[in-house]
Amino acid sequence: MSMVVTIKLIQEAVLRPHQMHQQLAGYDADTIVYQLITLLINSNCIDETTLKYITRFFTPETFQMLVLQRINNKRCGYPLCDKPVSHINHSDAFSLINTKTSYFNKFCSDLHMKSTSFLQAQLLTTPLRERVGIHLISNYDIDKFQRENIMYNNIVLFEEYIREKTLDQDLDSIMKSLETLEFQI
Numbered sequence: 580m581s582m583v584v585t586i587k588l589i590q591e592a593v594l595r596p597h598q599m600h601q602q603l604a605g606y607d608a609d610t611i612v613y614q615l616i617t618l619l620i621n622s623n624c625i626d627e628t629t630l631k632y633i634t635r636f637f638t639p640e641t642f643q644m645l646v647l648q649r650i651n652n653k654r655c656g657y658p659l660c661d662k663p664v665s666h667i668n669h670s671d672a673f674s675l676i677n678t679k680t681s682y683f684n685k686f687c688s689d690l691h692m693k694s695t696s697f698l699q700a701q702l703l704t705t706p707l708r709e710r711v712g713i714h715l716i717s718n719y720d721i722d723k724f725q726r727e728n729i730m731y732n733n734i735v736l737f738e739e740y741i742r743e744k745t746l747d748q749d750l751d752s753i754m755k756s757l758e759t760l761e762f763q764i
């Protein structure tokens with residue numbers, strides 16, 4: 580049994596030893612990412628807020644490492660998901676013909692393949708050690724975080740995008756690019 584990942588767990592198990600400085604040393608930043616990946620290989624984020632919180636620690640490259648590790652562990656690559664990867668049912672040739680198969684063995688569903696690509700496309704490329712102060716627990720105010728959705732957290736999840744049917748042009752352009760983008764592994 581592994582624990583579902585919460586913001587509290589991340590702060591106490593991963594971030595607590597790194598509260599001395601505003602800016603992380605390279606080694607400390609690497610340790611945080613490694614520990615987050617380790618937590619999320621055998622578990623998943625408890626909710627959307629937690630997933631959005633962890634995005635502040637990832638670049639597109641390190642996020643891809645997380646996704647690949649989950650897939651290697653036969654979990655859906657999307658870190659919010661608690662399901663296994665999907666499997667092709669060879670006895671049902673008809674469904675194979677009619678189903679986009681690119682997500683099989685990587686994600687539980689086409690939806691979560693898109694959710695993963697959509698999230699990855701928004702992540703900052705700035706190295707974690709240059710993201711000053713984002714790991715400090717004392718800087719974190721959950722009400723502010725949820726209300727303002729700012730400070731290295733200007734991230735919209737695919738689920739939110741669908742729910743809110745936003746007309747934000749940046750997001751629409753991400754969506755358009757996903758039409759042709761397969762998740763590369």
Ligand SMILES: [Zn+2]
Nearest residue numbers: 655660687691
């Ligand atoms: Zn999934």
